[in-house]
Amino acid sequence: MDTTQHPNTTLPGHAPLPFDATLLFKALQYQLLVAVEHCYDLAPDECLWLEVLGDxxxxxxxxxxVKHYTDNLTDSHANFWNTLKNWLHENFDRTSFKSLVLLTTQEFGAQTLLKGWNTATPAERLSIMESIVASSQASAGNKAKKESEAGEVISKPSKSQSLQQYVMTLDRRGALMEVLERMHITTGAESLEQRLKTYETRHLKPIRPSKYQQFIYExxxxMCSPELVIKGWKITHQAFTDKLSELTHRYMKHPKTFPPVDMAALKKxxxxxxxxxxxxxxKITEIGGEQYLKRAALHRVVAQTTxxxxxxxxxxxxxxxxxxxxxxxxxxQYGRDAAMLGCTGVTCSTQLSTRSMMFFLERNGLPAEPxxxxxxxxxxxxxxIYHMLAGEKPEDEDDEFHWRLW
Incomplete structure (x- = not known):
């Protein structure tokens, strides 16, 4: 995983700070989205690993x-050469993969020799790399000569040149050819914002539009839950399918279960x-239910919001x-009529208020109809719903919702 070098926006009047990790988290989200797309393609007996063997x-x-970068992919770009270096690691089992992919948001540079990479044979790819290295060495030699003639300290090889030397060492040529046989470069990959939009369009048609973001967030x-990370960051076909089923069941356009409600947020x-x-x-206060006002108001907001x-x-x-x-x-109304019959002959206002409060609590404690x-x-x-009804003024006063039993 890698990230863009320059943020698109900064805080007004401020330059980016050297410890600003925003881009790191953006890159992680991008990598997770790429992983999600791969998870959709998993067969029942397959799994996906994050970071353990590469991105x-x-x-x-x-x-x-996965590279989330803004500049062009040029001949000497570290994204190309460092990726090759990773795949040449002695403990990396290259031959166990059918394809090795460098996926980047970068476009090929205008002059890069890498443009024809995907249609070239392994031998042609090696020839491309040798041409790049030869040009790089010639430039480095000319620079060193000028520095020497000027009496300056000769510069050390750049990061790109060091990577090229490592990758092109003859001792690694066999391993390099194994990589070149499998390597594919995907340039111009969608940005994070574009990939999110594409995901919505491609996968969230059964989901309620207002829940798109919540679905993706969850x-x-x-994908990066502590449980998975601690166990090695392995995602199985079954685990991914189960999570998709759970989220779809919860946020589908025609849900079977009551939608989740953020009670804590509504309470505020x-x-x-x-x-x-x-x-x-x-109508609650008149029966002595002052202590239940806040709860009633919350329940009313729950109903209205849902x-x-x-x-x-x-x-x-x-x-x-x-x-x-x-x-x-x-x-x-039938429940209230029955409760009022039970109050026949009661004239004490305190008793009527008490019985009304009992009626209020009993009704609020009943099982909910679907x-x-x-x-x-x-x-x-x-x-x-009760409190919404209690707030309405019907044309016929006999239809008005009351808690009082008088």
């Missing part, structure tokens, strides 16, 4: 080095003083929601 490795199949989180948005004047809050999100994603239609609201209003057929509908959502 992205499918044993017995391919090993891919999938990338799985609740302001009791702001909701206190609202009709639903007043319905709004499902509307946005085209999962819900108004008649479906209206029917659910109507059913709960009817059930509540919302539009969604399994595991949250009781918090159903309670939020």
């Amino acid at each position: 992205v490795t499918v044993p017995g199949k391919s090993q891919t080095e 999938l990338l989180g799985f 948005s609740v302001d009791v003083e702001e909701i206190r004047p609202m009709p639903f809050a007043q 319905i709004s999100d499902l509307y946005t994603d085209g999962v819900l239609f108004k008649p479906m929601v209206d029917l659910y609201l109507s059913n709960h209003l009817t059930q509540h 919302f539009c057929g969604l399994e595991h509908t949250m009781p918090e959502f159903r309670n939020g």
Whole structure:
């Protein structure tokens, strides 16, 4: 894995700091996305390794080095020569792979001899490399001569020249030919932003649009989870398939289970003083339920947010929601009528308030009816429906939602 040399943007008025690791994390995300695409192609008996044998490795199949760079891939670029050096390591089993791939966002430089690499034979590839090295050595020799004539200290070989010397050493020629037989260069690969967009288009059609980012975040989180990293960063076909199934089940356009709700985030948005004047809050306060206002407000937000999100994603239609609201209003009214019968003859306001609070708590504690057929509908959502109903003013006052039993 590698990264671009220059960030596209910096903080206003500030130069990039030498310890800014933003690009490192961007490169890691890019590598994970490349790995995700490889995971889609895994057969049931295959797995993928990250970093252990190189950037992205499918044993017995391919090993891919991933470069997220902005400059051109030139003859002397370290990305080319360093990748070859890695594949020449004595412990790297080159012959176990069908292909060795250098995948980079870079385009070929205008004058590079590497342009015809993928169509060249192994012998032709070696000839290309020998031409590059010969040119590099000639330039280095001319530079050394000028420095010597000027009485200057002769410069040490550049990083690129050192890499070239290592790769082209005759002792490694057999290993180099094994690499050249398998090596492919993919240039002009999509940027991180483009790759994310392509992933959405290609793989997320069954997913609700508002959940695209969440789906990708959780999938990338799985790809670099501590559990996988600690165990060697191996991702099996089964593990990847299971994670895809889980995320698809949770975020699909027509879900079977109730969508997850970030209760902690919604709770922060609740302001009791702001909701206190609202009709639903007043109907709780009038039976002595002041202590339950914040919880009721949270449940109301849960219901409103969930319905709004499902509307946005085209999962819900108004008649479906209206029917659910109507059913709960009817059930509540019958439940309230029964509770009021139990209060016949009770005139003490304290007792009526107490019984009303008991009715409130009992209703809020009932099992939740599935919302539009969604399994595991949250009781918090159903309670939020109660509070939404309590906030409405119907044309017929007999249809108004109340908690009081008088």
